[in-house]
Amino acid sequence: MIRAVYILQDSGVPIFMKNFDPSLSDPILVSSFITAINSFSHETTGKGVKSIDSHNLILKIADFESILVVTISDNAEDVEDNLLDTIAIKFLSKYATELDDNKDRPKHFDDFSKELDRLIPIGEKEEIINPQEPLDAISLVELPENLRKIALIILEMKEIQINQLAERLNISKSMASKLLKELFDSGKIGKKTKGRQITYFI
Amino acid sequence: MKSITFHSYKGGTGKTTLAANIAVILAQAGHNVALLDMDFTAPSLHTLFGISDNKAYLNDYIDNKAKVSDILINVAPTLGLKSKLLISFSNPNVGVIREQLSKDRKWQMKALSQLLVLKKELESRNIDYLILDSAPGIHYGSVNAIVISDFTILVSKVDNFDFDGIVKIIDDLYKTLDKKTYILFNKVVMPLFQEPNYSNMMQIIDETFKDRSEIIGFIPCYCTVPLGMGSEIFAITQPELPFVQEVKKTTDKIKELAAKIEKE
Numbered sequence: 001m002i003r004a005v006y007i008l009q010d011s012g013v014p015i016f017m018k019n020f021d022p023s024l025s026d027p028i029l030v031s032s033f034i035t036a037i038n039s040f041s042h043e044t045t046g047k048g049v050k051s052i053d054s055h056n057l058i059l060k061i062a063d064f065e066s067i068l069v070v071t072i073s074d075n076a077e078d079v080e081d082n083l084l085d086t087i088a089i090k091f092l093s094k095y096a097t098e099l100d101d102n103k104d105r106p107k108h109f110d111d112f113s114k115e116l117d118r119l120i121p122i123g124e125k126e127e128i129i130n131p132q133e134p135l136d137a138i139s140l141v142e143l144p145e146n147l148r149k150i151a152l153i154i155l156e157m158k159e160i161q162i163n164q165l166a167e168r169l170n171i172s173k174s175m176a177s178k179l180l181k182e183l184f185d186s187g188k189i190g191k192k193t194k195g196r197q198i199t200y201f202i
Numbered sequence: 203m204k205s206i207t208f209h210s211y212k213g214g215t216g217k218t219t220l221a222a223n224i225a226v227i228l229a230q231a232g233h234n235v236a237l238l239d240m241d242f243t244a245p246s247l248h249t250l251f252g253i254s255d256n257k258a259y260l261n262d263y264i265d266n267k268a269k270v271s272d273i274l275i276n277v278a279p280t281l282g283l284k285s286k287l288l289i290s291f292s293n294p295n296v297g298v299i300r301e302q303l304s305k306d307r308k309w310q311m312k313a314l315s316q317l318l319v320l321k322k323e324l325e326s327r328n329i330d331y332l333i334l335d336s337a338p339g340i341h342y343g344s345v346n347a348i349v350i351s352d353f354t355i356l357v358s359k360v361d362n363f364d365f366d367g368i369v370k371i372i373d374d375l376y377k378t379l380d381k382k383t384y385i386l387f388n389k390v391v392m393p394l395f396q397e398p399n400y401s402n403m404m405q406i407i408d409e410t411f412k413d414r415s416e417i418i419g420f421i422p423c424y425c426t427v428p429l430g431m432g433s434e435i436f437a438i439t440q441p442e443l444p445f446v447q448e449v450k451k452t453t454d455k456i457k458e459l460a461a462k463i464e465k466e
Contacts, residue, residue, distance in 0.1 A: 134311035137345035141378045148379075152349070155311070156318035202311060 001126050002079060004072040005116060006031055007091055010065065016109045018116055021128050034061060034070055064088045066099060090115055126194040132187030135202050139188050150179050154189060159201035203325045204460035205332040207351040210358060211367030213338045216388040217357040220449065221335040222250050226437040227453045229278060229287040233330040236288045240347040241337040242302045245292035249433055251277060259293035264316045270323045281438055310342040317350050340375060352463050353382035359389050360403060365410055372414045382463060383415045386452060389423040418455050421448045
């Protein structure tokens with residue numbers, strides 16, 4: 001699953017950032033790290049870094065002289081071989097002039113987001129909204145009785161989908177969806193959306 | 203599987219001694235029992251059972267550092283019990299206890315989640331009774347134990363400190379969690395069983411608790427219990443003691459309540 005796409009200027013300044021997973025580290029920090037390690041690699045080996053395996057995340061990097069394209073994904077195979085090239089070609093062909101004109105005053109090319117959505121199918125991206133507070137015993141005391149029961153099931157399973165809850169409690173999917181949404185709205189559980197699939201988690 | 207938490211407002215009510223003896227009596231009667239030391243900040247079950255060479259503790263399971271099979275010790279063969287008595291102890295190391303005190307809400311949520319998984323695992327191992335010996339008062343450890351159990355036995359002494367505290371935790375915690383709670387008076391001094399003390403005591407108890415909770419027994423204060431120095435389980439070593447006979451009666455009552463709650 002692809003979690004983020006960054007495009008950095010050759011100076012290391014990020015000019016486009018798309019985070020599909022808000023729990024990822026600050027993109028600026030990630031950009032600085034990539035630029036530093038890429039420069040180091042250039043100096044020591046004469047070539048840039050192609051990938052970094054860090055804490056179960058794979059960073060793939062492609063150096064196109066004026067820009068660096070970076071993807072962050074769960075697995076190496078989540079990113080097809082030509083995806084970084086395609087992103088770079090689309091980006092450079094769209095903004096070549098602007099990139100030259102604004103070399104000293106980098107700008108953000110946020111409107112590339114639409115282009116990127118066409119390149120990465122929706123099913124591959126995951127939107128994550130983390131819980132606002134932990135679902136601990138004190139949180140349970142604050143919940144109405146009907147949601148407390150649901151909360152205990154999620155605590156036991158760590159994450160749950162609507163059909164799983166419906167099956168476990170022998171209730172309709174629409175009722176399960178309503179209860180999970182209520183619990184999510186209380187800020188005590190998070191939500192992951194991938195395509196049409198919604199998973200609630202603690 | 204029926205799950206029961208032994209809780210109290212203050213320490214020193216005899217909660218751990220009762221939980222351990224009741225667990226043993228249930229195992230002697232042919233029930234498979236699991237007993238968890240949920241008092242992470244003042245563990246004591248290991249002293250009572252004389253266990254010092256633990257492979258792993260309940261804390262390790264919560265931290266995902268140990269498997270269920272590593273934290274459960276079956277003491278039945280050593281104690282000559284009819285059925286299984288699986289015990290999971292809490293780590294008594296001072297460094298671990300100090301670390302425990304600084305755990306944040308996220309860790310407490312993980313602890314609750316892991317305990318629910320452990321409960322399910324024990325159920326699949328054909329455990330009939332899960333007994334949780336919780337910390338006194340309102341702490342995360344005790345609230346977690348209350349949340350995962352079917353009902354709670356509040357162990358109390360007959361004094362106003364405990365009465366006031368119990369009223370508070372029933373009203374503020376148990377009612378909110380919609381948990382069934384029963385009160386067991388322990389260490390009741392003998393003169394309180396004589397008139398007019400007895401009638402006075404019963405009147406105060408009735409006025410204080412009649413709309414709050416059911417009283418399931420009065421266990422007299424026996425001087426033989428402290429003579430065990432906290433390292434003797436009388437249900438094994440001296441089963442003929444009047445204290446053990448009283449605990450057996452309480453165990454029967456608890457079995458009745460568990461069966462009733464299961465039907466509901």
